[in-house]
Amino acid sequence: MLERSRLKQLDQEYIKRSEVVRQVEDQIARVRARMDRVRHKVAVMSGKGGVGKSLVTVNLAVALMERGEEVGILDADLNGPSIPTMLGVERRPYESTPEGALPAVGFGGIKVASIELLLPTATTPTLWKAPQGAWDAVWKGTMEMSTIREFLGDVAWGALDFLLIDLPPGTGDKPATIAQWIPDLDGTVVVTMPSKVSKLVVARSIQFAQMLGLPVIGLVENMAGFCCLTCGAETELFGRPCTEEELGVPILGRIPFDCRLTLSADEGRPFVAEYPDAPAAGQFREVAAKIKEALELKKTFFDAL
Template sequence: MSDTCNSAPQGMPEPPKPNFQVPSNENSNICHVIAIMSGKGGVGKSLMTSLLASRVSEAGYRVGILDADITGPSIPKAFGVDGQSLHSRENLMVPAETKSGIKIVSSNLLLDDDTEPLIWRGPMIASVVKQFWSDVYWGDVDYLFVDMPPGTGDVPLTVFQSLPVEGIVVVTSPQELVSMIVEKAVNMARQMNVPILGLVENLSYYECPDCGKAHSIFGESHIDEIAKTYGVKVLAKAPIDANIAAAVDAGKVETLTVPWLDGAVAAVTGDKTEK
């Protein structure tokens, strides 16, 4: 096929690019949408979503979390709202709320038994993600964090095309294999024209309680090299900390103090929204 088949006739304007963005509803006033993404599973993406949301809420902003990991949701457990269920108001789903007022929508809050698997194909999962945006009574939210499933498949594509995502935070860990896969996530964001706020490396080091020395349990970090290659910032390097795991397991992620996340919080909030 010649190039002329793919372009408008001379003198005619190029056809507009399709807009797949899904409108929200009149009961939702969401100022900023931030996606948390990783190239693969098991690197702590949901943990970083939970911690970022908690810290931003602590700073005085109104915060929500859209749990887009439909078949592997963990956000409700981290906040201790896994016993709650979503109810309706004006034909819209009403989010569960944490102790500090963070609004959460997750597939696990739709199930009678949160161990029940959702064995769905991609189109149905993508449809639910859209509904979590358009059919939820979000109210006023300054920052909505979207916890993405791992990879660069249906759901990340749906989120980038359907929601007004302002930026993403990419989560990685020190292993070289993981770093390679994270580059795929960075490249996807670039191709979708979504700004990358920066990288967060989880499981970066373990600080010995006796001598205070940092040990690279999972190998030497490559995060600075990746950041330099792609011209993005390293926002945080998260330690291996048993206290964090214990708090999340107990549904008390909001109680954690994580000063190493200050750079990521600043990158997300900036000066864009007044408290």
């Protein structure tokens, strides 16, 4: 009969030689090796759906690219992937190479990884195979995390200045778990719109991010008023703008509503590049500049420590 103390010793020995632990460690190392070549990792999140998070991500990427940065976007919204459409790379299959899966290269050279590029049609929902249909819901969460891990570790991102991660909406476990998979995440940008409901939800997601130790770089208020295309006059659309005091984070920019934002996204031609003189394009550039500034400042603080 084995003694309890011997079993305990064997248990420790087992952990050391566990193949599962080793393989999971290998996966983490692979993600880290890829992400080490990315200078800044920024997650874009919103507590609420429909506020234009993906559209902000794409235009922010273009604004950063215009500043000479190498940019990639990881479309982590696995159930509502829209980044490839907005960058004109819908349904471009990944090419497998010894270096990894080559990301699609969208407008202006922006690299994109998205589940959309693996789906057979633009309208196919993201569903996972399981031994029986009833297992689907059980595995969904685990499979989604594995996919994000593969996007981080298997995609040949190369050297990037910025990787923007378009997180799924909500304050559930998904955005948090995804964010925690990204090593050395610099921070999150929160997108909202000026309605009371949206602000409340966003305030919750800011707190949520802070509780998880994810630094919030600032907030982007989308659909912040309407800017007349003829005379340039601004009109409030949904309500009073957000203030820094209300939410406790810096406001990085207020993007005025412009119907061309949606139209250009549908055509895969980002607004910032298509209408460089529009007020909304100027705001996107300002947001990009402030993010860069915040990250440089953060680096200065760390260097000074």
